[in-house]
Structures are given as C-alpha cells and as structure tokens.
Amino acid sequence: MTKYIAKELLEKYLQGTCTEEEQAIVESWQLKELEGKNFSAKTVQIETAYQTIWDGISAKAPASPDIELKNNRFRYLAIAAAILIALSAGLFFIQNKLSGGSVAEQLVKTGKDFVPGGNKATLLLADGSRISLTDAANGKLAKQAGMTITKTRDGQLVYNLDAQYIAGPSKARNQMNTISTPRGGQYQVALPDGSKVWLNAESSLKYAVDFNTEIRKVELSGEAYFEVAGKTGPAGSKVPFIVVTDKQEVEVLGTHFNISSYGDEPLTKTTLLEGSVNVLQRSSGNSRLLKPGEQAKVSTAQAAPTVVIPDLESEMAWKNGLFIFREEPIETIIKDLARWYDVDISFEGKPINVSFVGVVSRSKNISSILKILEETGDLHFKVEGRKILIMN
Structure with missing residues (x-):
C-alpha cells in the first residue's frame, strides 16, 4: 500500500x-x-x-x-x-484480512467463537447449602431467620427482612452468605440495608445476612462497584460500611465507589465517584481519605496508599458494559479478556511491550476484539481448545 x-x-x-x-x-x-x-x-x-x-x-x-x-x-x-x-x-496485513485468514475470522466461520459473559453466580448460604443463581428460576430462593432471598428477572439477588422480624431481635445476626461469580460471570446484589453491589467476573462477596448492627462489614475478592446506602443506628449515629480485601479496609458511610482487588494483580485500586471513603492499608496501618474523582492504590511494596486521578470512564467501563483501553498494556488487556470470556490467554515466547487504545462492547464475541488487535500488525493468535496463544 x-x-x-x-x-x-x-x-x-x-x-x-x-x-x-x-x-x-x-x-x-x-x-x-x-x-x-x-x-x-x-x-x-x-x-x-x-x-x-x-x-x-x-x-x-x-x-x-x-x-x-x-x-x-x-x-x-x-x-x-x-x-x-x-x-x-x-x-499492513490487508491481504490477510481480505483473504479471511485471521484467527478471529476462523473462529466465526467454524462456529467456535468465545461468547461474552453474563449473569452467572453461586450463592453459599449460612447453613452450607449452595444455590446456582445461573440456573435458578426467578422468585423466592430461600428464607434465613426472617430474611427472604429473591432472584429478580433482571439478574439481581435481593434481601428483604420479613415484617414480623423488624421490631424484634434479629435471628439472622452473624449468619454469613457468600456470592461468587465465575470467569465469564457478573451479578448484582441488593443487600439487607439497601446498599447495592455489582460484582465483576471471578469475584466474591461475603456478608452478614443481617445488617441491623452497629457496623456493616463485607469481604471482597476480585472487583465490585458499591452504592452504599446511609444508615442510622439506634443511638442516632451513622453506621459505617466497611469493605475488607486482602490488602486494605475501606470505610464509608454512604457513597459510590469501585474496588478492584484481584489476587493476580499487584495493586488494589479504590476509585471514588461520590461521597468520601477512608482507605486503610492493613499491613502498615496507614490510611488516606479520598475525594470524588480520586483513586487509592495499595500494594505490599508501598508503606501507604498512593492517591492518583484516574480515568473514571475507563475504571467504570466494565460496569457500563464496555472495554475501554487508553494506552493499556497488552498484559492487562488479556487478563480482562480471560476473566470475561473464560479462556486462558498466554504468550508463546517472550511477552511484547505494546499498548492499545480502543473501545469495545463487552457484549461482543471475543473474535471482534481479536480481529482489531490482529489488524494492528503487532499480534497474531493461535487457538487451541479454550486456550489462546499470542504470537509476535
């Protein structure tokens, strides 16, 4: 050309x-x-x-x-x-494109394309029983000590306290539930206090069935977006909401924020959209108070959280059904793709230092993304079962 x-x-x-x-x-x-x-x-x-x-x-x-x-x-x-x-x-690999020789196009032609994730999760109840939210019918799923758990049509898990238990002592106190999403899954939870949580792929959230206490605490692994409802205790004081991960504790009263804390990532990132949060690094005891539009990064290599101004659109892309790459390293991109499409992606040979810019819908099959990456000329792919090898 x-x-x-x-x-x-x-x-x-x-x-x-x-x-x-x-x-x-x-x-x-x-x-x-x-x-x-x-x-x-x-x-x-x-x-x-x-x-x-x-x-x-x-x-x-x-x-x-x-x-x-x-x-x-x-x-x-x-x-x-x-x-x-x-x-x-x-x-310029135009000849390759016009001849239909790319791996992305081969996936489409052979009908072996990898489809995007969806509303998939498993709920572990306090008594040890498991419910597949992926397969369960809409409607009431279970009752635990006066708490009714329901699956809605739009893929939400909702907790409602039965009226006869509101005035009396709670029988659900200290009973814990855990919701987990697999690779290729996501789910939304409406907690007993009215707070809402969106779980990304390969994530889990552990929480008490009853939040009518002096403190609300959940444990997160993976990534989740929170919209925390304000709550007042018996004495009129505000009840804090605490999110615990392996590296940090985040304390809030009522706010909107996102936490990414995957085990295979060196950093835990907390991004604040509304309100204020206090980010405490568990290993050092040091903390930072965030303002809207700020992000705290916590790692074992640092003595305290560092605060940066992130690209909010990119940080929230997953919740809004998008992949947004802004000079994103290929190694970060393939982790996101592997989680969402439930595939294994690795380099054949030495990883390459290349970054990409682009916006792609998470509702598209993986071939759409591989096609774009192939057309840059930097990357080629080979598919073996549910494994994708990156060659250069």
Missing part, C-alpha cells in the same frame, strides 16, 4: 464513505502503538505527514469552528503517525 492510497483511505473514513472493510482497516491503525517502539519514521516526518493529510482534509471539509478542529488534531495526528509506522515496518 502506498502513502497515497493510505491517505485516500483515511479521507474516505473521515468523510464517512468507507465500506465496512475499509473502516475496520482504518480503525485498526488507531489502535497501533505509538510509543516505545523502534521505527524509522522520525517525529518531524510524522508531523510532515500529518500536515499534508490535515491540509487536504481541511481544504475539502465544510467550514467548522476552530475549536472543533483543534480538538480533533490529536486524533488525526495519531492516525497519520500510525500510517507511517505501519508503512515503514511493513505491517
């Missing part, structure tokens, strides 16, 4: 006249790694290529406010840079 053809294809994309095949090719350029890779194109060449394309686009495009052009400048620069990188390294 010549630079002229690449430029022509880019212009068609920006004008909205691309075919679906051409659109997929251009979008794959946008996912190309732009940093940390040895290639012959110098920064000045990228700027020159960008300016050439930009001038052509500006001349043909209808008049629009300057601010809109400035906001789009980086996107066009990124595409132009990606074109130069791909041309200099010989990484």
Whole structure:
C-alpha cells in the first residue's frame, strides 16, 4: 500500500464513505502503538505527514469552528503517525484480512467463537447449602431467620427482612452468605440495608445476612462497584460500611465507589465517584481519605496508599458494559479478556511491550476484539481448545 492510497483511505473514513472493510482497516491503525517502539519514521516526518493529510482534509471539509478542529488534531495526528509506522515496518496485513485468514475470522466461520459473559453466580448460604443463581428460576430462593432471598428477572439477588422480624431481635445476626461469580460471570446484589453491589467476573462477596448492627462489614475478592446506602443506628449515629480485601479496609458511610482487588494483580485500586471513603492499608496501618474523582492504590511494596486521578470512564467501563483501553498494556488487556470470556490467554515466547487504545462492547464475541488487535500488525493468535496463544 502506498502513502497515497493510505491517505485516500483515511479521507474516505473521515468523510464517512468507507465500506465496512475499509473502516475496520482504518480503525485498526488507531489502535497501533505509538510509543516505545523502534521505527524509522522520525517525529518531524510524522508531523510532515500529518500536515499534508490535515491540509487536504481541511481544504475539502465544510467550514467548522476552530475549536472543533483543534480538538480533533490529536486524533488525526495519531492516525497519520500510525500510517507511517505501519508503512515503514511493513505491517499492513490487508491481504490477510481480505483473504479471511485471521484467527478471529476462523473462529466465526467454524462456529467456535468465545461468547461474552453474563449473569452467572453461586450463592453459599449460612447453613452450607449452595444455590446456582445461573440456573435458578426467578422468585423466592430461600428464607434465613426472617430474611427472604429473591432472584429478580433482571439478574439481581435481593434481601428483604420479613415484617414480623423488624421490631424484634434479629435471628439472622452473624449468619454469613457468600456470592461468587465465575470467569465469564457478573451479578448484582441488593443487600439487607439497601446498599447495592455489582460484582465483576471471578469475584466474591461475603456478608452478614443481617445488617441491623452497629457496623456493616463485607469481604471482597476480585472487583465490585458499591452504592452504599446511609444508615442510622439506634443511638442516632451513622453506621459505617466497611469493605475488607486482602490488602486494605475501606470505610464509608454512604457513597459510590469501585474496588478492584484481584489476587493476580499487584495493586488494589479504590476509585471514588461520590461521597468520601477512608482507605486503610492493613499491613502498615496507614490510611488516606479520598475525594470524588480520586483513586487509592495499595500494594505490599508501598508503606501507604498512593492517591492518583484516574480515568473514571475507563475504571467504570466494565460496569457500563464496555472495554475501554487508553494506552493499556497488552498484559492487562488479556487478563480482562480471560476473566470475561473464560479462556486462558498466554504468550508463546517472550511477552511484547505494546499498548492499545480502543473501545469495545463487552457484549461482543471475543473474535471482534481479536480481529482489531490482529489488524494492528503487532499480534497474531493461535487457538487451541479454550486456550489462546499470542504470537509476535
């Protein structure tokens, strides 16, 4: 492919006249790694290529406010840079795409594609019995000491205290339930106090059946988003809500936040959307108070939680049904994919240092994502059963 053809294809994309095949090719350029890779194109060449394309686009495009052009400048620069990188390294795999030779397309043709996860979970009751929420019919599932547990049509687990037990002493105190999602699963729980929890794949939440105490405490492994309801105790004081993980304790009164605490990740991340939370590192006893829009990171290598300003859209993408990658390392991406699609993904040979940018729906089959990653030219895949090998 010549630079002229690449430029022509880019212009068609920006004008909205691309075919679906051409659109997929251009979008794959946008996912190309732009940093940390040895290639012959110098920064000045990228700027020159960008300016050439930009001038052509500006001349043909209808008049629009300057601010809109400035906001789009980086996107066009990124595409132009990606074109130069791909041309200099010989990484346009268009022939492969047009011939239908990619692993992603083979998965579709053979009917062996990996489907996305869904509402799947298991509930462990205080008496040791297990209920598969994946298979159970909607409606009442069980009763525990005056607490009715119900599965709703939209995939929620709801706890309701029976009226005759509200005024009297609770018989459910100290009885614990655990809800667990497998790889390829997610679930939502409405706790007895009205708090809501969304569990991501390969996660578990342990909690008391009765929250009518001086403290509300749950134990989390994996990732969950919390919307904690405010609660007042008998003396009029606010009842705290505490989330315990292997590395930290998070104390709140009423707020919205996300915690990611997977065992195979070095960091536990707490991201605050509303209210305030106190993050206590269990190993050191040091803590940090978060404000909305902040994130605390806790690891055994640090003496105290560190606070950063995260990309909230990316952090909450899983709950909103998306994968959002913003310069995300491939090693992080494959962990997310493995959990959601219940597959094993590993490198054949040495892992490569490459990052990607993109937005993909979690409702798509894995072939849609592999296709995009393949089209960058950096990665190729081989499928063996439920194992995906990454080759470079």
